[in-house]
Amino acid sequence: MFKFIVCMKQVPMVSELPWDSRTGRLQRELAEGMMNPACKHALEAALQLKHRHGGRITAITMGPPMAEEILREAVAMGADRGVLLTDPHMAGADTLVTSHTLARAIEKECPDFDLVFCGCHTSDSETAQVGPQLAEELGVAGVAYVEQLELNGRTVRMQRESDDFLETLEMDLPGVLTLTPHYYVPRYASLVGLQDAFEQVGVDLLSADDLKLSAKEIGIKASPTRILNVFSPVAGKTNITIKGSAKKVVDELFNRFGDQLSGAIGKDFKTHDHDEQINE
Amino acid sequence: MSNLKPSIWVYGDYRNYFQNRVTLQLLAHAKDLAPKIEADVCAVVFGYQVDEYVGEYIAHGAVKVYVVDDKSLTSYCTETHVNLMERLVCAHHPEIILVGATDFGRELSPRLAKRLRTGLTADCIGLNINDDGLLIQTAPAFGGNLLAETVTPVTKPQMATVRPGTFQELPHDYEAQGDILHIAMPPDLPRPKVRMINCKRLPQRRQRLEEAKIVVCGGRGMGSKVKFKKLFELAQLLDAEVGATRPVVYSKWIGHDALVGQAGKHINPQILFSFGTSGAIQHTAAIHDAELIIAVNKNPDATMMKMADVAIVADANQVCSALIRELKARIRE
Ligand SMILES: Cc1cc2nc3c(=O)[nH]c(=O)nc-3n(C[C@H](O)[C@H](O)[C@H](O)COP(=O)(O)OP(=O)(O)OC[C@H]3O[C@@H](n4cnc5c(N)ncnc54)[C@H](O)[C@@H]3O)c2cc1C
Ligand SMILES: Nc1ncnc2c1ncn2[C@@H]1O[C@H](COP(=O)(O)O)[C@@H](O)[C@H]1O
Numbered sequence: 001m002f003k004f005i006v007c008m009k010q011v012p013m014v015s016e017l018p019w020d021s022r023t024g025r026l027q028r029e030l031a032e033g034m035m036n037p038a039c040k041h042a043l044e045a046a047l048q049l050k051h052r053h054g055g056r057i058t059a060i061t062m063g064p065p066m067a068e069e070i071l072r073e074a075v076a077m078g079a080d081r082g083v084l085l086t087d088p089h090m091a092g093a094d095t096l097v098t099s100h101t102l103a104r105a106i107e108k109e110c111p112d113f114d115l116v117f118c119g120c121h122t123s124d125s126e127t128a129q130v131g132p133q134l135a136e137e138l139g140v141a142g143v144a145y146v147e148q149l150e151l152n153g154r155t156v157r158m159q160r161e162s163d164d165f166l167e168t169l170e171m172d173l174p175g176v177l178t179l180t181p182h183y184y185v186p187r188y189a190s191l192v193g194l195q196d197a198f199e200q201v202g203v204d205l206l207s208a209d210d211l212k213l214s215a216k217e218i219g220i221k222a223s224p225t226r227i228l229n230v231f232s233p234v235a236g237k238t239n240i241t242i243k244g245s246a247k248k249v250v251d252e253l254f255n256r257f258g259d260q261l262s263g264a265i266g267k268d269f270k271t272h273d274h275d276e277q278i279n280e
Numbered sequence: 281m282s283n284l285k286p287s288i289w290v291y292g293d294y295r296n297y298f299q300n301r302v303t304l305q306l307l308a309h310a311k312d313l314a315p316k317i318e319a320d321v322c323a324v325v326f327g328y329q330v331d332e333y334v335g336e337y338i339a340h341g342a343v344k345v346y347v348v349d350d351k352s353l354t355s356y357c358t359e360t361h362v363n364l365m366e367r368l369v370c371a372h373h374p375e376i377i378l379v380g381a382t383d384f385g386r387e388l389s390p391r392l393a394k395r396l397r398t399g400l401t402a403d404c405i406g407l408n409i410n411d412d413g414l415l416i417q418t419a420p421a422f423g424g425n426l427l428a429e430t431v432t433p434v435t436k437p438q439m440a441t442v443r444p445g446t447f448q449e450l451p452h453d454y455e456a457q458g459d460i461l462h463i464a465m466p467p468d469l470p471r472p473k474v475r476m477i478n479c480k481r482l483p484q485r486r487q488r489l490e491e492a493k494i495v496v497c498g499g500r501g502m503g504s505k506v507k508f509k510k511l512f513e514l515a516q517l518l519d520a521e522v523g524a525t526r527p528v529v530y531s532k533w534i535g536h537d538a539l540v541g542q543a544g545k546h547i548n549p550q551i552l553f554s555f556g557t558s559g560a561i562q563h564t565a566a567i568h569d570a571e572l573i574i575a576v577n578k579n580p581d582a583t584m585m586k587m588a589d590v591a592i593v594a595d596a597n598q599v600c601s602a603l604i605r606e607l608k609a610r611i612r613e
Binding site for chain 1: 296383393398426429435473549561580592606610612
């Protein structure tokens with residue numbers, strides 16, 4: 001029986017978090033969480049493989065306790081179980097440390113995995129780094145930006161578009177893939193399924209201790225990158241403001257920038273405005 | 281190691297036009313940064329019969345080029361390039377590695393960073409050196425509103441990826457001299473676990489947006505797909521191309537090809553008309569090279585209005601229609 005793993009992340013519902021320009025704070029509490037879209041497509045790819053070849057799907061996420069929601073949603077869609085890695089020490093991890101933590105959890109929970117699915121990127125950070133780094137960390141084959149795949153025995157055949165090249169690739173299991181949202185269309189979780197997922201299926205919680213990870217190798221402490229400064233970009237240009245009716249602003253635009261405009265188009269403008277033309 | 285002159289490496293990505301351009305852009309920027317840490321700018325090129333690129337990289341600022349030229353490198357392979365980079369880095373210890381944020385670069389860099397146990401910042405829109413000699417990596421954070429400055433203080437090398445179009449390449453310098461270091465393909469390189477079955481170059485898309493002299497760009501403020509269509513009429517009169525922001529592309533008012541921004545195209549028109557766009561950093565990072573920006577927005581305080589040369593406070597649809605009328609009346613065919 002195939003053992004599939006889907007790594008998923010909870011992201012804010014809006015990609016643009018509300019930002020209070022007076023206090024300079026992010027209003028994170030205003031943003032509801034959802035399953036990262038690319039992760040949902042990755043789950044769909046896993047579900048289709050399971051349907052065709054049989055298998056068992058484990059959904060894994062590292063995040064705050066609230067992230068349990070997306071695991072239950074994954075179960076409602078058809079995953080067999082959820083594993084939540086949550087620990088205050090894990091907070092603030094960069095991609096290097098996130099992939100390290102995920103890899104140790106996969107080795108503990110499902111050491112004989114066949115295929116790990118990730119989203120190609122998250123909608124909030126879009127680093128697209130965790131998947132490829134997970135392949136390195138687990139020491140198995142890995143391919144990023146997969147659009148479509150099929151399984152023949154223990155060989156995976158994949159297609160992807162990469163920098164204007166259409167590539168067909170193959171690898172033997174086990175491996176790690178990251179999926180783009182281009183081909184697979186995620187199914188909806190039924191209401192009954194959701195209810196069951198919340199009432200019946202257990203989600204396993206794992207802390208750093210459970211994974212035998214020391215505080216030194218996880219979270220912000222272990223991350224090689226440091227954020228020095230976060231700021232709101234203010235573009236200050238001395239510009240012209242034009243106000244008024246559409247007709248008026250357009251006239252003013254032609255008066256001031258008509259030459260530049262006609263130069264860029266490469267066509268002459270009539271010197272008289274069209275009011276006169278109508279009079280002719 | 282201590283008596284070695286530090287170096288900034290640029291990964292030579294050359295497989296298509298834009299991949300090669302971003303390499304040249306990174307060389308130019310590396311050349312700006314280099315004096316601040318008294319470093320040499322080096323390029324690294326893997327491939328088969330790549331002399332042309334080696335010469336080009338020297339002409340664009342590299343003083344040293346590491347080359348592995350071997351038939352087995354004819355087509356791009358992520359694992360092999362990661363393996364080769366890892367070996368070269370461990371032998372020469374660059375301070376900084378810059379990679380173009382192409383699809384290939386975005387798969388190569390995280391794997392390399394993992395091998396080297398170092399940090400990597402994706403999609404930087406600014407790179408600088410601070411007083412401690414560290415690379416300040418400026419990149420968008422938390423969605424569209426903020427920029428974060430990140431450093432990699434302890435581990436080396438410091439790594440960053442940069443989207444094509446973020447920096448400007450230098451003119452070709454025919455006099456430039458550089459050292460070319462040929463390295464033999466190591467015989468003991470691990471065999472790639474992933475096999476390339478087929479690789480086909482897709483028909484070259486004309487880079488319409490990137491080359492257009494006038495771009496008409498629409499945002500969510502256009503209101504609907506039907507209203508957005510007006511922009512095509514305007515564009516036709518102006519001989520312009522139509523661009524869009526991400527919400528517009530996600531709502532399928534126009535295809536993904538029209539996306540302007542970090543995740544899409546970088547443009548440099550003489551005139552950019554921007555209708556109903558708020559000016560999020562992921563969008564504006566790709567329009568800085570526009571010579572004249574004319575923005576139309578109901579909200580005079582929108583970021584886009586602050587970065588525009590001409591800020592028109594009005595309804596985007598109405599201004600679009602008025603412009604169409606006016607142009608029809610004025611253009612002398
Ligand atoms: C990782 C990441 C990558 C991203 N990459 C990109 C990218 O490559 N390109 C991109 O564009 N975005 C990108 N985004 C999204 C970006 O952050 C913004 O959300 C997006 O650019 C906003 O688009 P907009 O200006 O059309 O919409 P909005 O922000 O909703 O702005 C609409 C504007 O229209 C104005 N308006 C409304 N009605 C009218 C009217 N009738 N007349 C005139 N004005 C009106 C409003 O005042 C407002 O300023 C990315 C986001 C993330 C998180
Ligand atoms: N905290 C996390 N827990 C589980 N999976 C994650 C986490 N962060 C990232 N991933 C996986 O890595 C993919 C790419 O994320 P990123 O590198 O942040 O763009 C996501 O789509 C997930 O599949």
